Amino acid sequence: MPGFRSSALGQWALLALKAIAVALLWIWLSRATTRLTALSLGLIVGGAIGNAIDRFAYGAVADFVLFHVSTASFSFDWYVFNLADVAIVAGVIGLLYETLTGK
Numbered sequence: 001m002p003g004f005r006s007s008a009l010g011q012w013a014l015l016a017l018k019a020i021a022v023a024l025l026w027i028w029l030s031r032a033t034t035r036l037t038a039l040s041l042g043l044i045v046g047g048a049i050g051n052a053i054d055r056f057a058y059g060a061v062a063d064f065v066l067f068h069v070s071t072a073s074f075s076f077d078w079y080v081f082n083l084a085d086v087a088i089v090a091g092v093i094g095l096l097y098e099t100l101t102g103k
Contacts, residue, residue, distance in 0.1 A: 011055065018052050040094030043087040050084030 022045055029041040054061045062082055069076045 011059070015052060015056065018048055022048050022052075034098065036094055036098050040091040040098070043091030043094070047084040047087035047091065050087070051082070054082075054084070 025041055025045050025048070029038060029045060032038040032041060051061045061084075063085060064082070065080045067076075067078045067080050
């Protein structure tokens with residue numbers, strides 16, 4: 001039996017929750033008074049929209065991808081992060097920095 005998150009109802013519920021969160025963050029962004037707050041919120045909103053597009057288009061969001069190239073004498077493995085997740089994390093770090101420094 002699939003879990004709630006993997007069911008069609010679960011997918012739509014998560015998409016609706018994300019849409020509400022993005023709308024609230026967008027309202028906060030429209031009232032931002034500093035550049036760092038605006039940049040941070042923009043990164044978070046953009047990352048959330050990117051993840052929502054992936055979930056809607058593909059049914060899932062790839063968090064990590066193993067980039068692998070190998071030949072007879074060479075092997076290269078590198079984990080590639082989802083850029084939407086990187087944007088969200090960078091935005092949260094910006095908001096935390098601004099909160100902790102009081103600027």
